[in-house]
Amino acid sequence: MYSAKKVTDGLVGVTERPAETPGSAIGFTVLGPLGVHRDGVDYAPTTPKLLQLLALLVLRPGKMVQVDAIAQELWASKPPRTMRTTLHTYVYHLRRCIEENGLTGGTETMLVTKAPGYVFQIDPAQVDVFRFGRLQQEGQELLRAGDHPTAVKRFREALDLWTGPPLANVPCGPVLVPYTMELLEQRRTTLHSLIEAEIHSGHHRELIGELRSLSAGNPLDEALHGQLMRALGRSGRRSDAMAVYRSLRKRLSEELGVEPCDELQLLHRDLISEGDHY
Secondary structure, eight states: OOOOOOOOOSSSSOSSOOOOOTTOOOEEEOSSSOEEEETTEEOOOOSHHHHHHHHHHHTSBTSEEEHHHHHHHHHTTOOOTTHHHHHHHHHHHHHHHHHHTTOSTTSSOSEEEETTEEEEOOOGGGBHHHHHHHHHHHHHHHHHHTOHHHHHHHHHHHHHTOOSSTTTTSOOOTTHHHHHHHHHHHHHHHHHHHHHHHHHTTOHHHHHHHHHHHHHHSTTOHHHHHHHHHHHHHTTOHHHHHHHHHHHHHHHHHHHSOOOOHHHHHHHHHHHHHGGGO
């Protein structure tokens, strides 16, 4: 989890440059609070605008982030008249945070000005969201190949990178909000894939408690309820599986005015026709 941040002035973190530690890795976290970590210490700035700027840069490692995109995120449709001067000030403070805390990773500068914007010279492997994407992709490939136990491992490794809502400490604007929503959807998809791999691995009985908890926390998530029904059915608990369907159908009707999706209706019919053989 997150260690306590060192005392900062809200802009540049620690003012006294720490000694360089050979081989100490610098990592950036997005899947939870935005952080800049080395040796268990978080050096991320605390000023809201600096956090927004840093988030935009971290999410495009080694690629151009244009000034127009930064302005849209920081000020939406109402940039100040002094926008460029103010932005230069934010970039200056972010560079101070990087340099004074010895976070350059041995390069001359990490934050490079390159018209018409800026480039954050870091490796995507330093950012948790890119490791999440790689692990999630490997898990999907393993799932399609039928290697369910290894797929379970990859999906769990991917989900273990999450420590909270994405960019939890960042006041996200019009550029970052859609990105965080997409990340939450990717997390949801990964969780469903993990459960699917677990079911195919024969762990349906062990999953029932977790699926009940997840379904209770996501009462309109038809995919989770369908997986709970399958886990119960495969465990010889057909009546419990059908009760889950009836409860979900009632909730969908009362709150949304819709019937369960076709897949769930087919699963329900299978439970009725196949009985304990399901």
